[in-house]
Amino acid sequence: MKPRHKKLAIIASGVTALGLAVALVLNAFESNMVFFFSPSQVAANEAPVGKSFRIGGLVEEGSIRRQSDGVTVKFIVTDTAKVIPVVYTGILPDLFKEGKGVVAQGKLAADGVFRADEVLAKHDENYMPPEAAGALEQARIQKTVMTK
Amino acid sequence: MAINWFKYSSPASFYFLAGKMIPLFTIAAIILFAVGLYIGFFVAPTDFQQGEAYRIIFIHVPAAWMSMFLYVMMAIWAGIGLAFNTRLSSMMATAIAPTGAMFTFLALWTGALWGKPMWGAWWVWDARLTSELILLFLYIGFMSLQAAIDDPRRADKAGAVIALVGVVNIPIIYFSVKWWNTLHQGASVSITQSPKMATTMLTGMLIMSIACWMYAIAVILMRTRTIILERERHTVWVGELQGVTK
Numbered sequence: 001m002k003p004r005h006k007k008l009a010i011i012a013s014g015v016t017a018l019g020l021a022v023a024l025v026l027n028a029f030e031s032n033m034v035f036f037f038s039p040s041q042v043a044a045n046e047a048p049v050g051k052s053f054r055i056g057g058l059v060e061e062g063s064i065r066r067q068s069d070g071v072t073v074k075f076i077v078t079d080t081a082k083v084i085p086v087v088y089t090g091i092l093p094d095l096f097k098e099g100k101g102v103v104a105q106g107k108l109a110a111d112g113v114f115r116a117d118e119v120l121a122k123h124d125e126n127y128m129p130p131e132a133a134g135a136l137e138q139a140r141i142q143k144t145v146m147t148k
Numbered sequence: 149m150a151i152n153w154f155k156y157s158s159p160a161s162f163y164f165l166a167g168k169m170i171p172l173f174t175i176a177a178i179i180l181f182a183v184g185l186y187i188g189f190f191v192a193p194t195d196f197q198q199g200e201a202y203r204i205i206f207i208h209v210p211a212a213w214m215s216m217f218l219y220v221m222m223a224i225w226a227g228i229g230l231a232f233n234t235r236l237s238s239m240m241a242t243a244i245a246p247t248g249a250m251f252t253f254l255a256l257w258t259g260a261l262w263g264k265p266m267w268g269a270w271w272v273w274d275a276r277l278t279s280e281l282i283l284l285f286l287y288i289g290f291m292s293l294q295a296a297i298d299d300p301r302r303a304d305k306a307g308a309v310i311a312l313v314g315v316v317n318i319p320i321i322y323f324s325v326k327w328w329n330t331l332h333q334g335a336s337v338s339i340t341q342s343p344k345m346a347t348t349m350l351t352g353m354l355i356m357s358i359a360c361w362m363y364a365i366a367v368i369l370m371r372t373r374t375i376i377l378e379r380e381r382h383t384v385w386v387g388e389l390q391g392v393t394k
Contacts, residue, residue, distance in 0.1 A: 008231040015312050022316045026327075035274040035329050056329060093268030095197065103331055120267045125336040127202055127345040129193030 036103045039082035047108070055084055055114060056103040056122060064098055077102060077114070084108075088116040095121035159236050159376045160385045166369040173366035180359030187352035195349075204262045205349075209337075210357040212255035214364060215283060216318050218248035222290070223315045226308035236372075238304035239379065241311060242294060243371035247364050249287035256280060267331060275324035276332035279317060286314040300379055 036056030037047040047053050055077055063076035072089045075098075086104050096102060101122030106115045128136075156162050188206035195202040222244040229238030259277070260270045271277065290310050297303035325334045336344045343350050380386050 004232050011227060011231055011312065015315065018313060019316050022320075026320070035272070035331055038329070056331075091268075093266065095266055096268075100197075118269075120269055120272065120331060122331055123197055123266060123333055125333040125344050127195050127198075127205070127336060127349050129346055130196040131193075132346060133196030 038079040039077055039084045040079050042084060042108065043082045050107070052105060052107050052117075054103055054105045055086070056101070057084075059096070059098050059100060059102050061098045075102075077104065084114050085112070086114045086116050086119075088119050090117075090119070092119055093121040095123050097121075157234055157236050159239070159380055160383075162236055163373055163376050166373050170366055170369050170373075173362045173369070177359055177362035177366055180355055180362060184352055184356035184359050187348065187355060192349045192352050193346060198266055201262065201265050204258050206352055206356045208255060208258040208262060209353055210360045211251045211258060212280070213357055214360050215248060215252035215255050215280070216321060218244050218251060218364060219283060219286070219311075220315065220318055222248060223311040226304070226311040229304055230308040230312075235301075235379075236376075238301075238308070239372055239375045240368070241307065242304070243368045243375055245287055245291050245294075246371070247367055249284060249291065251360070251364070252280065252284040252287060256284065269331075272331050274330040274332055275328045276321065276330045279321040279324050282317055283314075283321060286310065286317060290314075 036054035039055065039057055041047060042055060047055070057077040057079040060076040060078045060083060063074075065074040066072070067074065069089075071091075072087065073092065074085065074087050077084045077086055086106075088104065088106075096119065101124065103120045103122050104114065104116035105118040105120075108114050156165055184206065188203055192203070192206075194200055222241045225237045225244065226241035228234060229241060256277075259280075263272070264270050290307050293310055294303040294307045297306055324330060325332055337350065337353075345353070377386060377389075
C-alpha cells in the first residue's frame with residue numbers, strides 16, 4: 001500500500017465512522033427533532049404535557065368559526081384519524097384555509113382545547129396554474145361520484 | 149488517450165486553461181439568467197395557492213441546490229488535496245467556499261422572504277431550515293479557519309478536515325423534510341418521482357439552476373486564478389507572466 005493510498009483509506013474510514021456516529025445520534029434524537037405533533041400522536045400522549053408544543057395537520061372542512069371580537073378564531077385540526085379543537089387570537093397567514101395544512105404552537109388546556117399563540121400555514125409541494133388545479137378538483141369530484 | 153489530463157492539475161497550465169474558459173461560462177450564465185428570469189416573470193403561470201408570491205422559487209430552489217452541490221464539490225476537492233497532496237485541488241476547494249456561502253445565504257434569505265407571507269413566519273426552527281443554517285456556518289467555519297492559518301498548505305489540510313466532516317450535513321438537509329415533520333414542504337422535484345410542478349414553472353426553474361451553475365463555475369475559476377497567482381508568485385512562470393504584461 002502506497003502512503004497516499006493509506007492516507008486515503010484513513011480519511012475514508014474516518015468519514016464513514018463519523019457518518020455512522022451522526023446517523024446513530026440522529027436516530028436517538030428523532031423523537032425530539034419533530035417540528036410538530038399530529039393529533040394522533042397527541043391522542044397517544046406522545047406530546048409533552050404542560051409545556052408549549054406544536055400541533056400540525058389539516059384544518060377540517062367547515063370547522064372555522066370566527067368569534068364576535070373579530071380576531072379570535074376557533075377551528076379543528078385533523079389528521080383524518082384524530083382531531084384537536086384549537087382556539088387562536090391573532091392574525092392568520094394568507095394560506096390558512098379549510099382543508100389546507102396548518103401548524104399551531106401553544107398549550108393543550110385541561111378541557112382538551114389547544115390554545116395557540118402562533119398559527120403557521122403549511123403548504124404542499126405542488127405548483128400549478130389555477131386552471132390545472134380546477135381540472136384536478138373536477139376529476140376528483142367525478143371520481144368520488146363514480147365510486148359512490 | 150491523446151490528452152494528458154494530468155497536465156491541467158499543474159497550477160500553471162490550469163491558470164491559462166481557466167482563463168480561456170471563463171468568458172464562455174460568463175456568456176452562458178448571462179444568456180441563461182436572461183431566459184430563466186423571463187420565463188419566471190412572464191411565461192410561467194400564476195400558482196393556484198400562492199398566487200404570484202411563489203415566483204421567488206425561481207431563485208430560492210436553484211440557490212438551495214447550489215449551496216448543497218457546491219459543498220459536496222468543495223469537500224471532494226479538499227479531500228483529494230488532503231489525500232494526494234495535490235495543490236490545485238486544495239486551491240479549488242478554497243475558491244468554491246465563498247460562492248457556496250453566498251448561495252446558502254441567498255437560499256436562507258429568499259426563504260425568509262417567502263416564509264413570511266406564505267407560512268406567517270420569517271424563520272422557524274424546523275429541521276430543514278436549521279440544517280441549512282448549519283451549512284452556512286460550515287462554510288464560514290471553513291473560510292475563517294483557512295484565513296486563520298498563515299501557511300497555505302497547513303490551512304488546506306485543516307480546512308479539508310472541516311469540509312469532510314461537514315458532508316454529513318448534506319443528506320440531513322436533503323432528507324430532513326422526509327425524516328421529520330417539518331414546516332417546510334417536501335421536494336417538488338426529485339429523481340424518484342415525477343415533478344409536482346407545471347411544465348413551464350419547472351423549465352424556468354431548471355434554466356435558472358443551470359444559469360447559477362454557469363455563474364458559479366465562472367466566478368470559481370476566476371477566484372482559483374487569483375489564488376494560483378498569489379500562491380505561486382515566487383515561481384518563474386508567474387515572474388514571466390509579469391514580464392509579458394509589462
